[in-house]
Amino acid sequence: MKYTKLFGKTSKAGKVYESKSVExxxxxxxxxxxxxxxxxxxPLGLRVLQKIEQIVREEMDKIGVELLMPAIVPTEYWKQTGRFDTIDVLFKVVGANKISLERNSAEYVLNPTHEDIIAPTAKKFNLSYKDLPFAVYQIQSKFRNEVRPKTGLLRTREFRMKDLYSFHKDVEDLKRFYEVAREAYMKVYKRLGIGDDTYYTAASGGDFTEDFSHEFQTKLETGEDVVFRVKSNGLCFNKEIAPSLSKAYEQDKEMKEFKDVFGEGIIGVEDLCQFMGIKPYQTTKTLIFESEKGVLVASVRGDYDVNELKLMKVAGVKQLQLATEETVKKVTGAEIGYAGIVNLPKDVMVYIDESVEPLVNFETGGNKTHYHLANVNWGRDLEKPNMFYDIKVAKLGDLYPETKEEYDVFKASEVGNIFPLNTKFTKAVGYYFTDADGSQKEIYMGSYGIGTSRLMGVIAEKFYDDKGILWPANIAPYNVHIVSLGSEGVKEAETLYNELMDGGIEVLWDDRTDVSAGEKFSDADLIGIPVRLVISDRSLQNGGYEFKLRNSKESKIVSKADLKTELAKIS
Incomplete structure (x- = not known):
């Protein structure tokens, strides 16, 4: 491609962007x-995206069969699975104006994902035990009603995705394929140049399974997720579900006098600590929730937050929300902000985090408006529970419970996920298989996603310097960026350009004659193609072309005879 023929040209800095990669x-x-x-x-971005998707396609073809489902479907599909009224990012499509509505007034869904479509589709074709297991996938545009799209391609309302769905006769076979998909994903990331920094990470299973789902998280300083990694065995957990033991602090040796402390309007941990002259780890944070099983009280050490996912799991509830002001007053006798764990009603379910267990002379809410209790102790002031729980949001310095080792904690960005759907969708659409004995049995599903456009954004965010992007060689828009300077350089560049293109090497040739050499070099760095070849009158006099890798500061003269050998080294 000649630069002068390229649609879309580079631009100089000016506008302030969310990140360098977006810029x-x-x-x-x-x-x-x-x-x-x-x-x-x-065109440059599309070439990168298409190369990413081709790598994904090649690895998915080894474990599934490609198809293509419609982006727009009747609302009935989503109503059948019960998700039409519950998915908060769902787009509904209707005619835009009176004339259009007169032609067709039906309502449709613009799909953010396709579980609701593939299950009834599979039901039409694969009904026997002989048909199982099977997996199908597509690479397609998806749509989400994001409230605040951000960071360029990382969170958008329209995005490209590879979504694969697998179907199995039992949960054991689903788990087997789960590992197959995991290995396929890691091959994708390795080929994309991010394999060494991408971690298989346990995440919430949502309402599909009591087990974890898994994300693939790429280590990134600007990542929006936090990963907790166990150094000894490589296990990784998303912050939202990371099991944790709290860091221990030295405690008083003797109990102090129990006090009822008046502090009008003092409810936040920071203000409370300043008022009482104590540290956050000497306080407790108590929240009251409502669930389908009744009222729950959850308490953690003051330097932690309550993890609602963990709380739901230990309490065995599917719905959880902060209690209303009326409920809080009924349970504690106080306004919101003064709840504590002393003298709670007997019929209330109480869950206290393990971080609170070792505390001596600690603070808790007074269950009386404007009051806090100081120097509270187990045994003397309240009965010590038989069991403490892990219901806190993990943080830096926490320990992995099984090995008692401190986590390696880092920021990361999600580049894929795999999800055991079990029978949620197949049951909803009445999809069963006929076993060898003629009986009807449940079908288990798995869902496996890679956001290919998001991947492009993550890779750009991971590989850049102060001059531009450094694309990995196998997804760069072109293999070689030729910069021609001088009359003889232009002649030789055109000859080499045609020869390389004929030889199957993708080339972007900056054939502009009305800009400076410095501007051409800056644009080459900005675009980030792995190899820059400067062909100038001077380089030709020195015996060839100035060969420079984008990720290197050094350059060298390479003869035409040696060029293909040098290019072959780039992978």
């Missing part, structure tokens, strides 16, 4: 914004 994607003419969360992939 480079715009300035490098990879994407163009149509709206918040909606982008045009310009």
């Amino acid at each position: 480079y994607l715009f300035r490098g003419a990879f994407i163009d914004q149509v709206m918040a969360g909606g982008y045009t992939f310009l």
